[in-house]
Amino acid sequence: MIASIKEWIIFIIVGAFIINIVDMILPDSKVKPYINLVCNFIFVFMIISPLVSVFSNNMSLEDTILKKMNEYSKLYVDSYNDLANKTNNESLSKGYEDGLKAVLQLKLDEYGYELDDLKMNGSEIETIKIKEKNSNNDNKKDIQSNDTEKEEEVFKSSSELNLKEGKIKEDLIKVLNISIGDIEID
Structure with a gap:
């Protein structure tokens, strides 16, 4: 310090x-x-x-704003759901889930991923499943490349993918206050 x-x-x-x-x-x-x-x-x-x-606790300004928006939305939905339970009205949990999906998609777009599935228990996130947007790029390989070139491409893409996955998990943990075990990447 x-x-x-x-x-x-x-x-x-x-x-x-x-x-x-x-x-x-x-x-x-x-x-x-x-x-x-x-x-x-x-x-x-x-x-x-x-x-x-x-x-900002070593977070980018965008991530800080997303985190604050998520926390505010969660508090709002929780208080509204408490009120709805007391008055027997419908809850806002679906609206919160839709808003959370929109916030997640903004963050995932930065890394070229999309939201596959989101499971929630009330306003708490149970699991997030994400997948790469263009997962069928593997089918478009050059037929004339030799085996060593293919091995280099696989090694390079897997190491880049691991770095990208680690970074996106780290950002989601910061923004959403969830554990790393709740995030699944395909």
Whole structure:
């Protein structure tokens, strides 16, 4: 923690130094105030960007928003379902499930996957099954390639696939607060 604060302070000092050098080098003209304004915006962004990452727990802004939307929707549906149970009305669990599927599809589109199945128990997620969008690409192989080329393609695609699957599982765990055992990838 102290090391990251030290790096942040050094980053700010170096940024301030560079902005002052740019200010001294620029000749006095009508454009200089605009360039200074842009440099100041960059400097403010340099100061604020580490603070944003501290508050987002090393998650991208999109993932943080998706997580907050999911948590809010879950609380809303739970409170509405409690009210519906007390008044004998229908619950919103289907609406929550549809909204959750839409949020999941946004996240899965980034990785080239699609939602295959989602099993829920009330507002809790039991299992998520996802699959690759274009799973029939394996059928389109080059007939003239030799065995070593095929082995290299299989090795390369399987290692890339493992990295992609690990990243998507990690993101889904962060966004949805579920365990890794609840995610199945075909």
